[in-house]
Amino acid sequence: MLRDNGLFIAFALLFLGALVGQALTGVAYYNDQQLAENLQPISVVRYVTSSSFAVDVAENWQSEYLQFLLYIVGTIYLVQRGSPESKEVGEEGLETDEEQKVAEHAEPDSPRWARIRGFRLAVYSRSLALVMGLVFGLSWLAQSIAGRAAYNEEQLNQLQDPVGWVRYIGSSEFWNRTLQNWQSEFLAVASMVVLSIFLRQRGSPQSKPVGSAHEATGVEG
């Protein structure tokens, strides 16, 4: 059980550990700012239920899910010669039903929704991108709502008027938070695609086998 799911369990624990660390360092930073403005510090419990914590969490979530969404959809139509992250050049597109093992080409152990043409197959064929897109959309919406609340608290602390949601999502604050996360995600993907052409990590399925040619595309180790 543990061995079968080690990758998920390890990352789930890392996620929880990092989230706790973010909460503890976040409340310390928030309280430093409160004291600098002659305001009262708050407890960690109040901080983790605050809009300040929520916006910091949501802005990172949305960018990660956007990264995966774009990667999942982008690699259908775009290829990179020599990258294990890419399909072979010439294989761009949704591929045939036979290649995708759907409908009459389904195998005995194929998922139920992959076997019969219709609405279920259409949904299931896009389910990974749909869920990633949904989580991205909800996280971005949460960022905008929590971000506005945190921004308005800061506005009031600086003796300025709060702003409405529409004005907030057009503000430099909202887009700066958004774009500073997006740029790092896009850079990470671009680096991975290119570096994996020339560099190797023995044993990792994210890398080509160490002895594979630089020109070999779509080969995982």
Added chain:
Amino acid sequence: MSERVVSDHRISRKLQFAVSAAVLCVAVTGCGSVADREGAAREAALDFHRAIEAGDFDRACGLLTPATRQALEQDDSCPTALHDADLPSGDQVGVVEVWGQAAQVGLGPDTVFLTVFDGSWLVRAVGCQPDPPGPYDCSVEAG
């Protein structure tokens, strides 16, 4: 009879849990509804203005944040400084905005800024007039 006792016991346990959860929620996070928090901020601003209008400057000083009070006490006592500040009067409540630990309440021609201190709303700045595009210009505020 024993069924009734068990049933009452269960209701009592549920009630205890609900009350405990509510008390814990308010005590730990102060999580009242938005309307409750807005009402409390409005009351605190009104309370301050009533004290000023009644000439009870000692009481008004007790409703200021420590930093605002300290700023007032630089040249004089807090009650004297508040008296001299000649704050605008008004009990017509206008806009009430509560975001996190901060609030803004419009009272007649005045705008009051408040913050949470030890679970209560205290006045941080008062006698404030808009001065766009910058912050409000306040006759009483923390330095």
